[in-house]
Amino acid sequence: MSEVTKKIEEMEAALFTADHCLSCTSCMSSCPVMEAEKKYLGPKMVGPAHRRMQFSQDDIEECLDFCSNCKSCERACPSGVAVSTLNMLQRAKYYETHAHSHCDDMLAHGERMAKRVRMLPGGPAIANLGMRIGKAMGVFGALGMAGERSIPPYAPKSFLQLFKDIRQPRSEKKVVFFPGCFINDNDPQVGVAFVKVMNANGYEVLVDEEFNCCGSPLVFMGYLAEAHEHADNNVAHIMKWQAQDIPVVACCASCSLMLKQEYHELFDDSKMQAAGRNVYDAFEFLEILAEKDELNTxxxxxxxxxxxxxxxxxxxxxxxxxxxxxxxxxxxxxxxxxxxxxxxxxxxxxxxxxxxxxxxxxxxxxxxxxxxxxxxxxxxxxxxxxxxxxxxxxxxxxxxxxxxxxxxxx
Structure with a gap:
């Protein structure tokens, strides 16, 4: 790799995009959180400002917690600053010296909880009953979660369990499906529909049970080291399929964004950028088939x-x-x-x-x-x-x- 190429790649990493900020306020005018909550100073005043100033003392902007990582700011930025990603990196920095709450731990580790639930006979039904009782008694509110919401119930069978019973036609054309946590544990029929759609287009769908959660909940809650472990694992498996010329496809936009783009932004790893080129959102992949006149219409x-x-x-x-x-x-x-x-x-x-x-x-x-x-x-x-x-x-x-x-x- 030439020094010029290396420098260009370095400048594309999220950490270095802070220096591109012109303080034009485009990110602030597009931020939905800032419109809803006046205490939030705005995207550019958090992660990007901290990165540029390189504060010599421990100094964390308290309103950093308001950022939802929706990435509206990044889409609006005319200078290509990875504003939202910088905010997530700054949030992770904060949690290097501060404890997470029980609420944060629960919301960040949905995959871990689901695996434990499914190890028990009748686990999903028991857990769903417990969550309904917990909501009624105000337990979740006491833990810092939104008591007004219902926690999405676990499906009786996960997508990976249902997948084993799907009879697919064999095909030389294959894709690997990345279900993600929500589809796998809460809404598996989306995954089943994807398999059927791909079969209708002459593809055989594979799954890789070695994949982890994409890490998006971990990043948002400030568990960056754990998210990095998930990224390393997932990238290794994506590249394994890439070597066989088999694409990885996701039906969740947050999963596909994380696998395709955010790993590289967060961790500045060329392998992650290369792996991202083998990942597609479901309808992105179907539209590619349509452009090649290969979509079953x-x-x-x-x-x-x-x-x-x-x-x-x-x-x-x-x-x-x-x-x-x-x-x-x-x-x-x-x-x-x-x-x-x-x-x-x-x-x-x-x-x-x-x-x-x-x-x-x-x-x-x-x-x-x-x-x-x-x-x-x-x-x-x-x-x-x-x-x-x-x-x-x-x-x-x-x-x-x-x-x-x-x-x-x-």
């Missing part, structure tokens, strides 16, 4: 009016709206974009008790848009966005891949 009519909420972490991948473009080809489907900004959930942000009101205030525009829309269902590529929509509007929601599975008659 033998669709059955699906008479549904769909309102599409595009998640922030999909917007940050710069893909446009491939799900809307593909579903628009299905007879009977009418797709309209909500175009109402961030839902406010931002993964685990809206589950924190002290962030619940902010989360709901951010989501007001979307809630009103959904309530005013004449739609049969709201579609979204992010599981926690769907939870927020259900909580704020009681609307019926699903992943767009589930609509596509219907179009294939599956």
């Amino acid at each position: 033998d669709f059955q009519p699906v008479e549904e009016k769909l309102l599409y909420h595009v998640p922030c972490h999909l917007k940050s991948q710069g893909l446009g709206v491939p799900a809307a473009r593909i579903l628009a080809q299905v007879p009977g489907v009418a797709v309209e974009q909500a175009d109402a900004g961030c839902c406010g959930m931002s993964g685990n942000y809206g589950f924190k008790g002290d962030k619940y009101a902010i989360s709901m205030k951010i989501g007001e525009k979307l809630f009103n848009r959904i309530k005013d829309a004449d739609s049969d269902e709201v579609i979204c590529d992010c599981g926690t966005c769907r939870l927020q929509i259900q909580h704020g509007t009681q609307a019926k929601t699903c992943h767009p891949v589930q609509i596509l599975a219907k179009a294939y008659g599956l």
